[in-house]
Amino acid sequence: MRRADWVRAAYDGALYLASPLIWRRVWRESVPTRPRGERLGLIPARPAGPRLWVHAASVGEVVTAAPLIRGLLKRHPEAELVVTTMTATGAARVESLFGNEVSHHFLPLDFPGATRRFIARLAPTLAIIAETELWPNLIGACARHGVPVLIANGRLSDGAFRTYRRFATLSRDMLRHVDWVGAKAPADAERFRMLGCPDERVEVTGALKFDLQVDARLLDESECLRTSWGRRFVWVAGSTHPGEEELLLAAHASVCRRYPEALLVLVPRHPQRFAAVAELCRSRGERVARRSCGEVPDAETRVLLGDTMGELMHFYAAADAAFVGGSLVPVGGHNLLEPAAVGTPVISGPYLDNLREIAATLAEARARREVTDAEALAGALLELFDDEAARRRLGEAGRAVVDANRGALAKTLNEVSDRFGQALAAYGPTGSENQRV
Known part of the structure; x- marks a missing residue:
């Protein structure tokens, strides 16, 4: 044998x-x-x-x-x-x-x-x-x-x-x-x-991930989303994990001290955690709208919970900046190319073992910001919100990386x-x- x-x-x-x-x-x-x-x-x-x-x-x-x-x-x-x-x-x-x-x-x-x-x-x-x-x-x-x-x-x-x-x-x-x-x-x-x-x-x-397809329908639907949210700064935190949402909410609270109308679209990675994350937001004093219930955030709503499936790319395309989750906690990171493909500035944490080469490619092209904690994340968001030209440069650099590597x-x-x-x-x-x- x-x-x-x-x-x-x-x-x-x-x-x-x-x-x-x-x-x-x-x-x-x-x-x-x-x-x-x-x-x-x-x-x-x-x-x-x-x-x-x-x-x-x-x-x-x-x-x-x-x-x-x-x-x-x-x-x-x-x-x-x-x-x-x-x-x-x-x-x-x-x-x-x-x-x-x-x-x-x-x-x-x-x-x-x-x-x-x-x-x-x-x-x-x-x-x-x-x-x-x-x-x-x-x-x-x-x-x-x-x-x-x-x-x-x-x-x-x-x-x-x-x-x-x-x-x-x-x-x-x-x-x-x-x-x-x-x-x-x-x-x-x-x-x-x-x-x-x-x-x-x-x-x-x-990487197959570079071959993301971004069609006109997605962009049109994202534009409608953005219109429904009103004239405010919007950032998306996608594919988030336990221990990470607390840091993101702390960063959002800091952002809202300068931009009280700012909206965080929070999208947990796992559907079974949607209810728990909604409760976490409320325990932090945030007024939460839930996408699954058809709720549209009003002027007093600071967090929209993206508790649906298949809409993350739409959220990214409608945002001024995107944080990609699984990267402020040692999970290994998720798809950095989804926001990059739609020209939205990309921010991540340092834990990116699952996509080392993609993360490095984006960093070399100056198409990704990396932060280590809630304070640094808030600082990066405020810099981007304060500087429209910087937002545009970071978003265009990300889209160029995706196009060049298909x-x-x-x-x-x-x-x-x-x-x-x-x-x-x-x-x-x-x-x-x-x-x-």
Whole structure:
């Protein structure tokens, strides 16, 4: 028995031992219209036919993969496109972005039987994993059924790299079954190689996040939003986390001492925290309007809670400045390019491990301000509010960075299309070995 087989057996045993805790978490991450049995691979068996499968773990990955999914729908109308997520919020975002254009399932837990069952019933021609959601048994099941696995926008944060390296044998055995990695940066590519992915299978494509689509409809809707808020300075704090909202509210209080009419649009990262964040605002003496209730902030309202899904880009486009959350607390940061793409000045904290290269690119182009605490954030906002020319320069620099770095989408789409064609040629119209056995 190979060492890798012993390690895989130990991994499976640990999963089974932890299954009560895992299932408790999964019980919460569900939606009424989806049976929890999907987590065990219990999905309807698909008929034979060409099928593309994209996995995007949660909301962030769904947003990143959205241009790729749209491109695949356009290029391959003959294929069914299935999207899987791990989280309920990710599922909701898939529904809001694509409706009936794609099918959705929850990804099964990485138990051997569940993953084998899932791949056998889904029968994908090709699997595309967005960013870093690597599960040994799932990828192993794809290999057994002859399903090529591609990683799009591949990234490995410091923490993820350390974790995978701690289980080096398992990681190396898993990555030998990955057919192609489109890494978002040279550092990510090198980490995939260090973990055991063959050098010739790794390519630096750049970050898919640069290929954000900003259409006229979004800008028109944002203009209507801004009109409804009135003539006042507006800043957005997007994708915020616990411990961060307190700092943002303190910064807003400082801003309001000079600009009493200023409005903060506060958008927590996780929907399950909307009510708690609303209560936090009220406990700080803030009058809060809730977007989900259709409430429009009046002159006395200083905080608008963006407690809806899919509107963050609209808020960014309607604002004078944007703070991107997960960066004043050690989370790793979220998508800095969303406000940059619509020309809104970008401010962040220092915790940006999840997007090191993007953060550095924006900083080098003087398209991002970095702050370390509430006082520094208030100072940065006041400087921008006081100086319209500075706001315009920072916003235009951010938009220029996004425009200059587009291209990852075309590279990734071309690779996926080539591999898809090869799989169809190798296995016939069903597209996978699974359909042949």
